[in-house]
Amino acid sequence: MTDGRSAFAEVFSHYRELLRKEPWLETAVCWTVVVPHEPRPFSLADLGARVSGGTPHEAHEAAPLEALPYFDGVHPMSAAPAGPAVVLFENNGFLGSLPEVLRRLSRDGRVCGVYWNVEGDNRLSYAADGRVLVNLDAMFWDEWTGDDFAVLEPELRAMTDLLAGDEDDWQAAAMTVVELVTGVRLTAEWLSGAHPYLTFRWPLATEPPSPEELSAYRNNPEVKLRDAVRAAPESRQFTALTHLAALLATRFRLGEIPVVRDVLVDLASGRRAGAQRAVELREQLVAPLAQEAFTNDDDDDADDPSFEQDPAWQRMQAGIALQIAARGPKGAALTDVDIPMVFDAYHHAGLALGDDWPAVRETVRGILSGTDA
Template sequence: MREDMTYYRDLLAEEPWAEVSACWTVIRPSGNTATSRDVVTLLAEKGYAEAEPHTPKDMPLDGVLVWEQHGTICLFERYGSLGLPYDLPEWLSESEAYSLFWDVESNTKISHVRNSKLVAVIDPMEPDDRSGPLNDELRRALRFLEETARDHEDDWQAAALATIETVTGRRLSREWSRERHTCLVPGSPAAENHSITEHRFVSDAELDTALTNASGDIQADAFATLATTLVDRFDLREFPVVAELMTDLPREMRAPSRREVDVREGLIWPLAERFHAGGQAEPFEADPVWRRMQGGEALAIVFGAALSPGGWRDRRDALYHAQLAFGDEWSVIRVRLADQIRSGQPPE
């Protein structure tokens, strides 16, 4: 397993985008001939629709890649953790699945599902934080995770990837990282029975590419539009730090006057307190208080792009939290931002 960890350490160094957030799931169907197309059909029933094939690096941030590997069905997400669908149909109800997830908020977990039920969960960063009975494969992996956390704590991601490979026999290869795979996205025109001419669709990957290729001034103007949309949609001017920064938005977008930590203290902490004080609804996406908190998180990144002491944080990280905040509205906002970047003119 240690050799596998070395392999994944090298892979993460070559593909640094994967260190930010990822979810890798391997499903082992039992006694049936289920294929990746069956999973595509399942996701379509959940509102996903097939997009153009993508590599893991250029896939839409809200997309899911699906492929087959030696009798197993694999899923990969850059953000989010659709991961293990517990409500599996009959043709997969006797399957076994393992999933590894981590995100930008340091949430991490290795999950084991059998017969559509969550059996066990391990936090690869803190292996003592686990629940449920472990099978023999996971017990052996647990010892390895504990050793890594104790002696090589910075290698927890590589160790977690090696764990999934060990218990499933499947690898995220270098070829996999460069190949295009079947890709599904939520809330696309196909899922809503609209044609491309009726409802133009811009993926997260396309917006990210447009931002990357834009000039500094056009980027600043696009983030100013995003900031204004967040503030208006989630009524964030009630917080003094936001009201102050919005008074000179063009300057703030070009030369942030506050570190992100300052903005978080005046915005995120109060929003988080309200969220936790009110109880947590399930799913979070249906809770307007949680979505407002995500909007604040996006705004904090936009306003305070300077992290201390880690240097500059990419403002594009805000797009992930904006997606969570806006939910179904995000596809429309994404199109407006992309149009603004292409035209160089803010929306009317």
């Protein structure tokens, strides 16, 4: 067994070695991993439709990276399953980093990826349920603010801790984040193998969705919950967050931690966590849970995405949900800018609760809508 810090360092060491063995990776790459909520992989046809947004594209049989076409405006993308997840890889590409593509790929799942090119442009991204939640410049990690860490608190914090002593290895650190978030490892063996691939023509679709897509989007339970958050008065939002926090504290045995008990009292009283409480939550709740979650047995398979069923990982997600819930709603009149931070507590609660989340989600929506009586 290793502690959490050692687990982060092992992954970091893997990507530093991979970049040393495959120096072409340092020039320009786009590596994107899609993890569906349901334990089933997306089909190649579905991936093509999501990336393209409906514009012309083609699916192809397996081929090595060096055989993919890079001419006449063709944009190739390898697409290979990794358990229920899918690895998308572009050598000198960028499609997987586009916000509209991330939104489409993350419907019914989560997406994390890294992109950089020879000019220094880069992005470390995370999207879930059709929303881009993290979109950061990985090269200037030392300029991130406290809010930048909220959604991926342990993973991004681990990245900055690792770079404190190796600041030039930001690419390896960003790749470390992708593995920590998705459970999928990129290896030299994968890069040298043959994989199915897709080809696209630029530009991809950015127009509004069709009526059918819009209807499906509006009927998505996560979207309905988000709409309920947007419409609820502040008092109901506090009630919903209090209910959720108490449930998570009980289900995952977090109530024994003093700072969690303080948060439950604060939320029940309609009080938001201040700066000091935020620090306490990070140091006393999320950091220890992350250490437990990322502690690996020697025989663990780092390529196995089933880590989402790991009780320690789920408990960490519950801790992150509590950390974000402690901030309370932003105010009575929520804007589209405010909604993501408020809603992220529910997103992480869903990851923690797994199959139990749909029933809890409906209870929360009833509280927000005033129909729970």
